[in-house]
Amino acid sequence: xxxxxxxxxxxxxxxxxxxxxxxxxxxxxxxxxxxxxxxxxxxxxxxxxxxxxxxxxxxxxxxxxxxxxxxxxxxxxxxxxxxxxxxxxxxxxxxxxxxxxxxxxxxxxxxxxxxxxxxxxxxxxxxxxxxxxxxxxxxxxxxxxxxxxxxxxxxxxxxxxxxxxxxxxxxxxxxxxxxxxxxxxxxxxxxxxxxxxxxxxxxxxxxxxxxxxxxxxxxxxxxxxxxxxxxxxxxxxxxxxxxxxxxxxxxxxxxxxxxxxxxxxxxxxxxxxxxxxxxxxxxxxxxxxxxxxxxxxxxxxxxxxxxxxxxxxxxxxxxxxxxxxxxxxxxxxxxxxxxxxxxxxxxxxxxxxxxxxxxxxxxxxxxxxxxxxxxxxxxxxxxxxxxxxxxxxxxxxxxxxxxxxxxxxxxxxxxxxxxxxxxxxxxxxxxxxxxxxxxxxxxxxxxxxxxxxxxxxxxxxxxxxxxxxxxxxxxxxxxxxxxxxxxxxxxxxxxxxxxxxxxxxxxxxxxxxxxxxxxxxxxxxxxxxxxxxxxxxxxxxxxxxxxxxxxxxxxxxxxxxxxxxxxxxxxxxxxxxxxxxxxxxxxxxxxxxxxxxxxxxxxxxxxxxxxxxxxxxxxxxxxxxxxxxxxxxxxxxxxxxxxxxxxxxxxxxxxxxxxxxxxxxxxxxxxxxxxxxxxxxxxxxxxxxxxxxxxxxxxxxxxxxxxxxxxxxxxxxxxxxxxxxxxxxxxxxxxxxxxxxxxxxxxxxxxxxxxxxxxxxxxxxxxxxxxxxxxxxxxxxxxxxxxxxxxxxxxxxxxxxxxxxxxxxxxxxxxxxxxxxxxxxxxxxxxxxxxxxxxxxxxxxxxxxxxxxxxxxxxxxxxxxxxxxxxxxxxxxxxxxxxxxxxxx
Numbered sequence: 001x002x003x004x005x006x007x008x009x010x011x012x013x014x015x016x017x018x019x020x021x022x023x024x025x026x027x028x029x030x031x032x033x034x035x036x037x038x039x040x041x042x043x044x045x046x047x048x049x050x051x052x053x054x055x056x057x058x059x060x061x062x063x064x065x066x067x068x069x070x071x072x073x074x075x076x077x078x079x080x081x082x083x084x085x086x087x088x089x090x091x092x093x094x095x096x097x098x099x100x101x102x103x104x105x106x107x108x109x110x111x112x113x114x115x116x117x118x119x120x121x122x123x124x125x126x127x128x129x130x131x132x133x134x135x136x137x138x139x140x141x142x143x144x145x146x147x148x149x150x151x152x153x154x155x156x157x158x159x160x161x162x163x164x165x166x167x168x169x170x171x172x173x174x175x176x177x178x179x180x181x182x183x184x185x186x187x188x189x190x191x192x193x194x195x196x197x198x199x200x201x202x203x204x205x206x207x208x209x210x211x212x213x214x215x216x217x218x219x220x221x222x223x224x225x226x227x228x229x230x231x232x233x234x235x236x237x238x239x240x241x242x243x244x245x246x247x248x249x250x251x252x253x254x255x256x257x258x259x260x261x262x263x264x265x266x267x268x269x270x271x272x273x274x275x276x277x278x279x280x281x282x283x284x285x286x287x288x289x290x291x292x293x294x295x296x297x298x299x300x301x302x303x304x305x306x307x308x309x310x311x312x313x314x315x316x317x318x319x320x321x322x323x324x325x326x327x328x329x330x331x332x333x334x335x336x337x338x339x340x341x342x343x344x345x346x347x348x349x350x351x352x353x354x355x356x357x358x359x360x361x362x363x364x365x366x367x368x369x370x371x372x373x374x375x376x377x378x379x380x381x382x383x384x385x386x387x388x389x390x391x392x393x394x395x396x397x398x399x400x401x402x403x404x405x406x407x408x409x410x411x412x413x414x415x416x417x418x419x420x421x422x423x424x425x426x427x428x429x430x431x432x433x434x435x436x437x438x439x440x441x442x443x444x445x446x447x448x449x450x451x452x453x454x455x456x457x458x459x460x461x462x463x464x465x466x467x468x469x470x471x472x473x474x475x476x477x478x479x480x481x482x483x484x485x486x487x488x489x490x491x492x493x494x495x496x497x498x499x500x501x502x503x504x505x506x507x508x509x510x511x512x513x514x515x516x517x518x519x520x521x522x523x524x525x526x527x528x529x530x531x532x533x534x535x536x537x538x539x540x541x542x543x544x545x546x547x548x549x550x551x552x553x554x555x556x557x558x559x560x561x562x563x564x565x566x567x568x569x570x571x572x573x574x575x576x577x578x579x580x581x582x583x584x585x586x587x588x589x590x591x592x593x594x595x596x597x598x599x600x601x602x603x604x605x606x607x608x609x610x611x612x613x614x615x616x617x618x619x620x621x622x623x624x625x626x627x628x629x630x631x632x633x634x635x636x637x638x639x640x641x642x643x644x645x646x647x648x649x650x651x652x653x654x655x656x657x658x659x660x661x662x663x664x665x666x667x668x669x670x671x672x673x674x675x676x677x678x679x680x681x682x683x684x685x686x687x688x689x690x691x692x693x694x695x696x697x698x699x700x701x702x703x704x705x706x707x708x709x710x711x712x713x714x715x716x717x718x719x720x721x722x723x724x725x726x727x728x729x730x731x732x733x734x735x736x737x738x739x740x741x742x743x744x745x746x747x748x749x750x751x752x753x754x755x756x757x758x759x760x761x762x763x764x765x766x767x768x769x770x771x772x773x774x775x776x777x778x779x780x781x782x783x784x785x786x787x788x789x790x791x792x793x794x795x796x797x798x799x800x801x802x803x804x805x806x807x808x809x810x811x812x813x814x815x816x817x818x819x820x821x822x823x824x825x826x827x828x829x830x831x832x833x834x835x836x837x838x839x840x841x842x843x844x845x846x847x848x849x850x851x852x853x854x855x856x857x858x859x860x861x862x863x864x865x866x867x868x869x870x871x872x873x874x875x876x877x878x879x880x881x882x883x884x885x886x887x888x889x
Contacts, residue, residue: 771800
């Protein structure tokens with residue numbers, strides 16, 4: 001950390017802790033020296049303010065930006081752009097591999113310009129946690145974990161070898177090997193310090209622990225009072241290379257919590273309620289900050305569960321202040337005494353300790369005593385369903401979506417059972433959202449224990465799995481003696497990673513798949529994850545519900561979404577008595593007592609003491625030591641990305657967009673999963689054809705997520721989600737479009753190849769909240785490689801908008817109640833952006849000309865969603881990495 005050269009508010013001060021002197025940029029002193037009233041700022045904005053004070057240099061950070069945070073208090077909003085520098089970067093392997101590949105390609109580009117390639121190096125600490133590649137190939141068996149690890153290394157040896165090369169080639173890059181845990185849980189339990197320290201020259205500095213991550217659920221660590229959020233891999237790479245994050249000072253919504261949750265409810269019920277409230281409020285691009293007397297009734301794990309799902313409620317972050325619970329968790333998770341002392345003393349000195357004298361842009365209030373058991377589905381995290389209404393809600397959704405009035409039934413070959421519409425075929429305890437929370441996992445274990453003791457069994461058609469976010473989870477389940485009962489119900493350990501939540505649910509049995517296809521069964525998954533978008537969990541499952549771990553176990557026992565958990569019997573116990581939910585649901589006291597006797601700080605210390613070691617398969621990977629990577633010409637996993645090939649010395653500027661063709665016209669809530677799927681690769685697709693040419697068998701396809709180091713695969717997979725609906729091709733699902741003027745229906749990639757031959761510009765048109773969901777850089781990279789110049793939508797999700805700009809794609813927003821529907825767009829139109837070659841400014845009104853087949857011409861105004869001057873520079877350079885590279889060269 002190199003602090004800025006300016007100190008306009010004379011805020012640099014000393015803080016004594018355990019007879020050692022640390023330098024801090026004191027917010028109290030800054031307030032005394034001219035920043036009047038900043039003690040009333042939200043805690044999250046205080047973290048941003050400290051960052052600006054520390055990096056003030058009159059170049060990227062000036063006095064006006066600092067003043068702007070003080071002036072935020074006037075209207076509780078601001079249009080000022082600031083340059084923010086997080087302390088560190090967190091990557092997972094799906095996004096980490098393309099990031100390392102880009103850095104390797106940048107090194108070659110620098111070398112070609114006769115400069116030192118070693119100048120391309122992360123300047124801040126980067127942790128890459130390999131957690132997205134394990135699949136549930138084997139489940140419900142004692143050997144499932146070992147078998148899945150073996151298959152993971154067989155599939156991903158090439159990728160892992162590349163990452164091992166990166167670890168030795170780049171400074172400040174640490175790899176956390178496969179089988180350790182999910183990046184957000186590892187971040188919470190081990191990597192985060194709440195207050196970071198760094199030495200510069202002779203002095204030790206203290207400052208808030210901050211980060212950005214290449215996964216949208218980086219926000220989980222906000223529960224530990226660490227300000228962090230998800231960015232695209234493109235932005236993260238620029239951040240690694242010393243580029244500040246350009247952002248507008250956000251609005252901050254205060255979320256007051258009161259009272260405590262009633263008996264029988266879980267943190268999952270709470271968070272699904274919070275998601276619904278905040279989605280209804282509309283918090284995209286805003287900070288949410290939690291406060292109030294109810295905080296004392298939320299464990300840190302509860303807070304992390306709520307913070308984790310900030311992307312689902314649309315906020316940039318969901319921040320919690322530092323208080324006694326923060327310190328308790330730090331001690332409990334094995335942090336040393338000095339760390340805890342530093343956090344307490346620094347937080348109190350800086351006004352970051354919990355308090356209620358805060359001014360917010362707007363407020364919401366939740367009385368937690370009103371929380372009731374809840375699930376969410378069948379398509380979106382904000383589709384909240386009260387558990388009391390779940391079976392009726394399912395029937396209603398089923399009828400609306402399928403237009404059927406009765407459930408179809410299909411015999412499963414070589415078994416004595418049938419499946420039907422609504423059968424639950426996957427029940428997965430998965431995802432950092434809930435596996436970071438010991439209360440809900442102990443709850444699941446106790447429910448399993450009671451169920452087994454009463455003689456209940458999981459229905460034979462349900463694929464069950466347990467994929468915790470860290471090894472500590474299995475330690476405390478074993479200490480509690482609950483793993484035995486989970487195993488008996490088929491919830492055996494399958495791996496430490498994202499698995500089902502990211503779409504790595506693995507294959508369903510062939511006879512089950514045949515039965516689904518035979519009667520077009522509307523099958524269901526229930527998972528304790530955070531994402532349930534269409535086509536994400538499994539290609540054969542059409543309805544997906546989010547639920548707490550105990551409810552996942554309960555639904556596995558029920559076997560069908562038509563089952564009413566409040567009224568229906570699971571079956572009879574050994575004495576012939578009907579068993580109901582109330583007979584197996586654990587009490588809060590049972591959970592607390594079991595937790596006290598089974599979880600200790602020693603478990604965290606032991607598990608994280610050798611975090612870089614990894615399984616034997618990781619240790620056996622050998623790599624060649626070199627600063628330049630030797631790309632394998634025949635690799636189908638890791639290829640040199642094309643983004644820096646033949647890079648001109650000067651920026652591209654503003655290029656004309658004339659008579660462009662729509663490639664897709666899409667509806668509302670198109671997710672980054674729709675744009676760039678992470679899961680299964682279909683044999684009958686452009687990607688399947690590419691693999692056929694390279695003699696890759698379907699069993700070795702792996703997933704789109706695992707193939708993100710190969711731009712050829714990812715380009716063909718863009719807009720290839722099996723559930724995407726292109727309105728240009730009514731009545732179809734999947735990656736198809738209509739080639740104009742021929743009006744020929746064909747795969748999107750094939751149409752792109754034809755349009756490229758003709759020199760035709762391409763655009764994409766969308767509805768509201770375009771690009772919601774994961775911070776998937778390939779959703780923008782793939783769009784770029786397909787030749788799309790502009791995306792026009794009614795509104796954009798935060799991360800995807802910045803990713804598009806980061807790839808040199810122009811995001812334009814419909815205004816004045818104009819949209820694709822009232823423009824009657826069919827895809828046959830020719831669209832031009834008027835005078836774009838003359839230049840743009842942030843937030844300009846941009847005129848679009850639409851030529852219809854009839855000869856009619858319409859001109860409409862749109863809003864340029866390049867929001868800041870920094871973003872404008874990225875766009876002019878053809879992307880953020882091209883901008884950084886030109887500056888370095």
